[in-house]
Amino acid sequence: MSLYFSQWVGQYWNQDVLVSSQNQWNSNVVRAAMAVDGGGYVNDSVSNYAKIKAVIEGAINIGMYVIVDWHITSNLSYTPQAIQFFSNISKTYGSYPHIIYEIWNEPVVTWDVIVNYANQVIPVIRANDPNNIIIVGTPDGSSGPWFPPSQRLNYNNVVYTLHIYEDVFGGVPQQQGRAQATTAMSNGIPIFVTEYGTGSVWPNETLEFGETELWYEYFDQYFISHTNWCMSDVPGTMSAIKAGSTSYNTPAAQIGAIVANSAYFTEDGIFVNQRYQNLDLTSPSAPHIVWSSQYWIGQTVDKTANPWNSTWQDGTATNYGNWNNPSQGPNNGNCTNQVCAIIMYSATSTSANPGTWDAVAQISGYYPAICQINAIY
Structure with a gap:
C-alpha cells in the first residue's frame, strides 16, 4: 500500500499502521510518498524527514519492504534537495535490504530529461548502497517505460515505474497499455507498478473494478509488484479508509486498529483488501523447483x-x-x-x-x- 503525501494525513506514517497493513492487508511493502513542495520536504525538511524515518524504521522492525518515494512531478529546481535527501537515506539505511528508492514519482518531462536527473541522483545512492532496487519514473506521469531498450539506464538493479488510473494512462486505452508493458518487459525493461488506483480521477473520482481486475490478472501473469493508492482517509473514492476516521492527533495505536478494522474500509478499501488477502506470500523453505x-x-x-x-x-x-x-x-x-x-x-x-x-x-x-x-x- 502507498501512504498519502507526507505533509497531509501524516498520522498514518507510523509502525502501527504498517503492522496492520502487514497482518490485515497481507502487504509486504509500504510506499512512503515524501511530499516535496506545498509544505513538503523543501519547506519543512525536519518534520517530513522525521515521518519517513518512522516509516523506514517501522518497516525494518517488522520485516517489510519500504519504497522511499520522492513524490513530485516536474520541478527540477529541487534536484539539489533530492540529491541531499537520497544521500542521507542511503547513508543511514542503505545496508538494510528493506529499502527501495523511487527517485521521481511522476515526471511530466521527456525521457532524456529523466535520464539527466537520474544520472545525478543514482550515483549518490550507489555510493552508499550498491545493491538495493532503484525505481525510476517514466514520461507522461509515469505512464510507462516506452523507450527503446538501448536507452535504459546503465546501472545495476534499476527498474522502471508504471502508474495506472483508468482515465490518465498516458492517453492510450488500458489494453494498449498492457500490450506496451509486455513489449517493454520482453525487451529487458523491468517494471514495478508503484502506484495504481481502482478507477478514474478526472473530472470526478469513479471506481472501475472491472478494469482493475484485468490489471490484477496481468500483474499475476507477468509477476509485477504493485502498490495501491492509497492508505489514508482523505475524502475521495480511492482512499482505503473512510473519510474522517482519524485526525492528526489520533494516537498511532488507534489508527493501527482502524486500519485493521473492515468497518472503516471504503468500497475501494474492501476491494483492494480482498485482493491482497488472496495473495499467497508464504516463504519457501527450500528451493522446490x-x-x-x-x-x-x-x-x-x-x-x-x-x-x-x-x-x-x-x-x-x-x-x-x-x-x-x-x-x-x-x-x-x-x-x-x-x-x-x-x-x-x-x-x-x-x-x-x-x-x-x-x-x-x-x-x-x-x-x-x-x-x-x-x-x-
Whole structure:
C-alpha cells in the first residue's frame, strides 16, 4: 500500500499502521510518498524527514519492504534537495535490504530529461548502497517505460515505474497499455507498478473494478509488484479508509486498529483488501523447483575461467528463502560482456501457481548484458 503525501494525513506514517497493513492487508511493502513542495520536504525538511524515518524504521522492525518515494512531478529546481535527501537515506539505511528508492514519482518531462536527473541522483545512492532496487519514473506521469531498450539506464538493479488510473494512462486505452508493458518487459525493461488506483480521477473520482481486475490478472501473469493508492482517509473514492476516521492527533495505536478494522474500509478499501488477502506470500523453505533459461540448481555459472555457485538459505517468518549473496556472483553481479545469473524467487512453493515475483530479489546486470534467469518457485 502507498501512504498519502507526507505533509497531509501524516498520522498514518507510523509502525502501527504498517503492522496492520502487514497482518490485515497481507502487504509486504509500504510506499512512503515524501511530499516535496506545498509544505513538503523543501519547506519543512525536519518534520517530513522525521515521518519517513518512522516509516523506514517501522518497516525494518517488522520485516517489510519500504519504497522511499520522492513524490513530485516536474520541478527540477529541487534536484539539489533530492540529491541531499537520497544521500542521507542511503547513508543511514542503505545496508538494510528493506529499502527501495523511487527517485521521481511522476515526471511530466521527456525521457532524456529523466535520464539527466537520474544520472545525478543514482550515483549518490550507489555510493552508499550498491545493491538495493532503484525505481525510476517514466514520461507522461509515469505512464510507462516506452523507450527503446538501448536507452535504459546503465546501472545495476534499476527498474522502471508504471502508474495506472483508468482515465490518465498516458492517453492510450488500458489494453494498449498492457500490450506496451509486455513489449517493454520482453525487451529487458523491468517494471514495478508503484502506484495504481481502482478507477478514474478526472473530472470526478469513479471506481472501475472491472478494469482493475484485468490489471490484477496481468500483474499475476507477468509477476509485477504493485502498490495501491492509497492508505489514508482523505475524502475521495480511492482512499482505503473512510473519510474522517482519524485526525492528526489520533494516537498511532488507534489508527493501527482502524486500519485493521473492515468497518472503516471504503468500497475501494474492501476491494483492494480482498485482493491482497488472496495473495499467497508464504516463504519457501527450500528451493522446490528451479526454472532457468540455461542453468539448473547445483550447476556452475561460468565467469571466464572462474566458476561461481551459491547456496540456498532457508526462509524465516519474516524473510523469504533466497540464494546466499546472489549479488556477489560473477564480477559482483555485473553482467557486461559475460554470462552471469539473475536470481529471482517467488512467493509460493508450487509450480502450478507461481505467484508474484518479489521484485526486490531481482539482481540485474549492467546493460548490455548476457544473463541467465534462475527462478525459484
